Amino acid sequence: MATREKPSLQRLSSIHKDGSRNHVHPADVKGRFVRRRTVAYAALIAIYLALPFVRIGGAPAVFLDVAGRRFFLFGATFNAQDFWLVVFLLAAIGFSLLFFTAWLGRVWCGWACPQTVFLEGVYRRIERWIEGPREARIRLASAPWSPGKIARKVLKHAAFVVVSLLLSHAFLSFFVSLGSLVEIVQRDPRENPAAFLWTMAVAGALYFNFAWFREQLCIVICPYGRLQSAMQDDHSLVIGYDVGRGEPRGKIRREERHPLPVVSGEPLPKAPAEKGDCVDCNRCVVVCPTGIDIRDGLQLECIGCAQCVDACDDVMIKIGRPTGLIRYDSQAGLTGQPKRTFRPRLVAYGALLLVACTSLALGLSRRTPFEANLLRVRGAPFVLTDDAVRNQFELHLVNKNPGPTDLMVEVSAPLEASFTLPHHKVHLESLESFRLPIFVSVPREGFPGAFEVRIDVEDGASGKRRAIEARFLGPAPSHKEGT
Structure with missing residues (x-):
């Protein structure tokens, strides 16, 4: 039952004196900031819902294929080996939180946090449309149960359930792609139990949060409000x-x-x-x-x-x-004191943010659009024949371009050596991998000892090259037959 509780610093107005929950019913308000927030909320919700539909480079703008270890972000493709970039990304996010909080306070909470965006931009609007303004909602909450009250409550919560299901499916589309999601929805849930359970769990969490828990998430669970003072x-x-x-x-x-x-x-x-x-x-x-x-x-x-x-x-x-x-x-x-924009705290946070963003930018710029890893084949490190010493390697290639590409492979060594490659050019689709065997042989007579073999890989789509070296192993120079 909602009552008029006077807030104080000693007790929240959302909690009754006996400790029970007192639901907050904010009144409607109009003004310049409400209009701007409405535009911001609409834009953020539109972006969230549109990302699975927008395709960049033949892939969704945001697609996190965790099962396949493939990640598509705004035209760039990543795989599990690019996880090290997450360290710089998290550092940039963390330092931006420090910087903008020290500068603009809780602008994130009021203007861009998903909790605020969906609660104020969607769920409260549905509630106002069905149950009326603040005074009407308070009267309805305090009134005894009647057919009219039951009808309004059922209609409101049914709308909340539908919206929660839509949002949970939109969330799932970031992980299974929109096309796969449409196919999954049309099938029996028993054919895709994991996807079905995740969707229902997310929808249930959204409904519980936005239909009942609401501001308590910000007050009780979210640590940001408690950290802002620091x-x-x-x-x-x-x-x-x-x-x-x-x-x-x-x-x-x-x-x-x-x-x-x-x-x-x-x-x-x-x-x-x-x-x-x-x-x-x-x-x-x-x-x-x-x-x-x-x-x-x-x-x-x-x-x-x-x-x-x-x-x-x-x-x-x-x-x-x-x-x-x-x-x-x-x-x-x-309090009428002089204002200071540039101060040690803000400069320090800004410097840390600049370092984190610069590190992330450098990591992204130096990231090659392909992977090339040279591995020695398991077994004996080298093979001796009557007249040669042979090493066998395996070149693991992965195309990380958003589209197909041709990878050209060249092998060189400082000694006279013969190389055997099944292919000098490998065609790969986006995020496709290929293992290329490479055989390197040198004359057994006069073998001077271990040396470096160089593999050059060039990406036909971007023109970038990468050189990889591997150690050619063989018998010690003092090795003689019959000893």
């Missing part, structure tokens, strides 16, 4: 309440209203009795998706969605007072 300082961008301008708060009387519009940030004389600009309407509280009161100060439950900013600005405009009582600002700016 990443931020007094000059990080946050959403805050201007205490000096807003306090002491109090209800406004009709004669205290200012009908003329004012410009945001301009000082305004205090109302009679030295009241602050905050009229204690609690509009900033009822629109908060995590149920906090931003006027109590910066809190880990704040996800930086800016709904309280739009709500407060709307009230200020209506009563003829400057907007920006709640705004994006730094802790220093909210």
